Amino acid sequence: MGQRRPWEVEDGLWERIAPLLPVTERRIRYPGRKRLEERRVLNGILFVLYTGVPWEFLPQELGYGSGSTCWRRLRDWHRAGVWQALHELLLAELRAARQLDFSRAAVDGSHLRAMKGGAKTGPSPVDRGRSGSKHHVIVEAHGIPLAATLTGGNRHDATQLLPLVQAVPPVRGKRGRPRRRPTALYADRGYDYDSYRRELRGLGIRPVIARRGTEHGSGLGVHRWVVEAAFALLHWFRRLRTRWEIRDDLHEAFLTLGCAIICWRRLKTSAC
Known part of the structure; x- marks a missing residue:
């Protein structure tokens, strides 16, 4: 064989x-x-x-x-919701295996070129105005993706902060109520708006967001690097490095499937 x-x-x-x-x-x-x-x-x-x-x-x-x-x-x-259901199933198994840490989470966005245009694309400010999209990801403390969304390349990261938090599904795997909200949320200066801080507090989440106009070296990177690592894992899939789909739902299908595979790999590693 x-x-x-x-x-x-x-x-x-x-x-x-x-x-x-x-x-x-x-x-x-x-x-x-x-x-x-x-x-x-x-x-x-x-x-x-x-x-x-x-x-x-x-x-x-x-x-x-x-x-x-x-x-x-x-x-x-x-x-039919297969990819989302798979992602939620694997998140629940990871939580049951004590591999999820909701004490903190991190968010960020990443540009990718959209070669054929389509829904949820826009002129990318980091690619000379070429058509592009953005992946937005929220990860827990170890870098496991809890949710990922797709927008046009011209959408500001901060506008997607709350939709991304709301996209985190109820994660089962332990007795009691499913867990959905992290205790604290880390983000870079692109998310520095007091209105979003207030809304996060209203959801019971402590915002830890770098301030604009301050010197670099805030120390938040020690917790935020995990979201960059998650992007590296997602973009290891060649179909997620560049958007070739005109239809946004097909690219979102690949994005959710990629998140599920990352969860599966982590689950296998934890069982070893």
């Missing part, structure tokens, strides 16, 4: 994904071509996520189906 390719779904991950997939009944009359099995199609989706190859260039000899088949399943499974 050959060695498993890095983008192929491991048994443990597949055991978690399979129950989340919507069931598609085959028509009795005029059934058409037999539907390609879900695990092989998922391997094709992950191949595109890992390598960044265009859908039409997905190698047929790998047996993952056509690029159009994988594209449609990515779309349909995203609509």
